[in-house]
Amino acid sequence: MKQLTSYNRVAGYLNKIFDLLNVEYFENTLSRPTITIQSTPRAYGHFTLNDDTWVSKLGGTHEINIGAGTLARPIEDVCATLLHEMIHYYNYVNGIQDCSRGNTYHNKAFRQAAEERGLCVERSDKYGWSHTSPSERLIDFVIKNDLTDILISRNEFCGLHIGGTGTHDGGGIAITPPKTSSTRKYACPCCGMSVRATKVVRIACMDCGEQMIEV
Secondary structure: OOOEOOHHHHHHHHHHHHHHHHHHHHOOOOOOOEEEEEOOOOOOEEEOOOOOOEEEOOEEEOEEEEEHHHOOOOHHHHHHHHHHHHHHHHHHHOOOOOEEOOOOEEOHHHHHHHHHOOEEEEEEOOOEEEEEEEOHHHHHHHHHOOOOOEOOOOOOOOOOEOOOOOOOOOOOOEOOOOOOOOOEEEEOOOOOOEEEEOOOOOOEEOOOOEEOEEO
């Protein structure tokens, strides 16, 4: 697969990830919304409640946005953000109220749905159960589908980093070291066959008889 350094390629890739997550965690019951890449200050993404946020002659759709300045994170974190917003989408479609206080405070219904679908959830006083991160199950999903990091991001934060992967995290921006990926990619130096792992491993290509190297 070509490296994800093009905006248009990334937009299509997010739709692919949505479809994979839809099958894995929602029994493919969610119609695809319009997935956008826009600035989201102090947040990684959002879901719009209105089903006519985007309209065409085919009808209207909800919107899921992924923050333009947060794309170049480990792919499991981008997946966690998209999954977070898909859970809001699923709850809305099924009449489950998962937020209050102007749709910012994530309640226990959100926590339950998130934990059932591959997210680790932590609570903050201001935003409730909003702080989400990828579980081992979601990381296994990333490895199984050979998802790759996005290598393009809008230059918005000038080196500042927002904690977490949820919609509303912390209410502010803190200076922290960039997070490294939870997965590692190994490739055969001869044929280029690659695999991903969650820890350091010694692995060989059975076709070439060569030890794979981390890339």
